Amino acid sequence: MTTAPSAGEPPALELCGIDKWFGANHANVAVSLSVARGTIHGIIGENGAGKTTVMSIVYGYLRPDSGTVRLNGEPLACRSPADAIRRGVGMVHQHFMLVDTFTALENVLLGAEGGRLIGPALAHARRELERLARDYGLEVDLERPVGELPVGAQQRVEILKALYRGADLLILDEPTGVLTPPETVHLFRVLRALRAQGKTIVIITHKLREIMALTDRVTVMRRGRVVDTLATAATKREALAERMVGRTVPLTVDKPAATLGAPVLEVERLRVLGADGRERVRGVSFQVRAGEVVGIAGVSGNGQLELLEALAGMRPVAGGRVRLTGLDLTARPDLFTAGGLRRLGVAHVPEDRQKVGLVTGFPAYENLILGHHGDSALTGRLLMRWRAIKARCAAVMDRYDVRPRDVSLPVSGFSGGNQQKIVLAREIEADPALLLVGQPTRGVDIGAIDVIHRRLLDLRAAGKAILLVSVELDEILALSDRILVMFDGALVGETTPDAADERRLGLMMAGAASQS
């Protein structure tokens, strides 16, 4: 299916067998791809598929463990982004790298002053930027502090920065994640104008619609590997979704039929605001019954984190109703707190175990009582019962196979999987009525995944309710009794693992189903 670039002219960018390890995580596995000059090339894949890693290697942030990068046929071995910039590579990051209090002009010039005096450089930059703005539709108010500009304009400043430094190859990492629809349209117009002028553009995204609308060719990545490279015109959304999500690899966990009990968690039209004040959960309704695992599938950043944190009492609810075994929590703000919910039998395995679920500098046994330090079984009238806590910790580490079995080792000394086992052990051992789990196996080695999945199913067999949020579709399919798909703060679909059509699931997760 791959069409070879026109003979004679070397590709603008060519990657050959790139391998990259992060500790035990193989982020890029023999990645090879080639991008023809003057085209827009899309790289699509789920979170953690290795898209950003491979482009960070091109831009000189990371060094590959093996493999080569060629730019216009010449080897490119960047030690730093400065090297990449010199060779005509520009990158626009997902999170902008701008000084908010500087004007757009000053931001563009930052690092490219070209002399001791700033005056002549400013004048030159202003002329040059006005030309670029005219040519490509990159209009920006050059004199305003960047912090006051709308997000779309900030992004244009980033693009101007790259072009001003002479970029011929422009890499954009999830450029539309923060844009409004009109801003996205504007961006695409700019990118097409750049292509018309012979620039080469690589765009990293997980949104199928953008790939279809913008790119000439598309590379699909999954779990660090290149799955396929296709001409966009010759493919369909469905085919891309299937390659992006991958065929089912059913994990070998025996899941007996569910014996459903009474509803434990009932959520009605729940609305939650994000840290930036934008509505991240928009009127979500669902329920979780005793003995049931409800899985929420979706690409990360679509409101799952906010939903879970709100249900765990860590984030205020902006509207709607939440009931726990019949008790209206929204009417009881005194109970609808992290501490209150824990006393009511809600356990929570947070998405980010290191920043939220653990105190990494504390030893294992002190982490085992996080959230339960007020329980009378653990604390005497005055002094903590450390000896009992340590004994319990040792027993729990045995049961959950936490390695090494050292209760006094600081949690930072355990691997990700073992850290997660400690969190899971703590939350499950509290014998909850409802367990909220976010990304239970993110960054966890395969052996630990199995232990974690079996523990969750044990809990289900014991008649507990489990709400599982995961970006791993395999995990959702393996564990859930019902699957809800979340996109842009709303539940856009419901299915069961048996009836699940993966292609449709993939489309729904990418927000395509609602538009097609």
Add this chain to the structure above:
Amino acid sequence: MTSETHGAASGDAGPARAPGGLPAWADYGLLPLLNLTAALAVSALVILAIGENPLAVLSVMVGEALGYPEAVGYTLYYATGYIFTGLAVAVAFHAGLFNIGGEGQAYLGGLGAGLVALAVPGWPWWAAALAGTAAAGLFGAAWAWVPGWLQARRGSHIVITTIMFNFLAASLMTWLLVDVLIKPGQQSPESREFDPGVWLPTMDRALGWVGITVAPSPLNLSFLWALTCCGLVYLFLWHTRWGYALRVVGRNERAAVYAGMSPARVIVLAMALSGALAGFSGVNDILGVQHRLLLNVTNGVGFVGIAVALMGRNHPVGIVLAALLFGILAQGGGQVSFDFPRLNRELVMVIQGLVILFAGALEHLFRPRVAALFRRRAMAAVAGGGL
């Protein structure tokens, strides 16, 4: 006490696993010693440059601080105040707060103790001491509570507010002593002397009651209270649920929220405790030595407390040792200027400053090298065992 054996191995105070893979004795013994040696070496260069013999100076300094009973008393008297303020800094530090307002809190603590002493002539000394200590703690706590509250509820940075509260404390005391508490018919801004009955007994007097004779010195019973506070702070931080919550907030505020704690409440509590501890150093000076309220009585005790806590690794045992060191510097250093006319008091402060620099600010100067040394040795041992 059920958990004595738990002791030093608990929490991040547990020296069993020091950061950087060093054995505990190296982390808590060897490294501070190296830092101290480096500070003394640089001090020696300064003394040489001035034209004195560093070894002679050092021997005078140590001799005047530890060489005879009276000197030891003085050294311990200085150490008492440093223990209180060192503990104050440590408690705040474990909650993730940098309390540099120990000076003002100590000043206010002294005011509290002094007001009680002025108000209760005729009370037995122990009753006055109890009430005075309580008042010192309350005044210090109140003075630290305000910055704590501002940090917790308004996000005002604790470093800025506590240092401003030092100035406020100084102004407040000046006003009180010049306009309100001054003994009538007197020029210097001091209160009248307390009734001798409520003076906190000096150690020589107290030991005299049980038939032990020691040389007279300003060392008083608040030294025992300082050591008691070390034990109490240790128990609080590592053996109570409140201390646990305080340490969680200090290490990871989001985890604290996740665990259902209220970081704001913990921050306010930590600052109040910290202020109370700093306030106790006022008991040492006002009830134990000066026996009246006067200006500038704290004389830097709050700031030295920062260095003491840094050097003592925010652990009560380390704080006692570091307080002793700074007590030696204060007492011995003061005498040096008598014996060596060319070395004035400021030079002693240079030496103290160098100790703070090497023990505190440059704490990690030798760490990587020593850690590498230990790694090599460990590897050599493994290789040797394999043969």
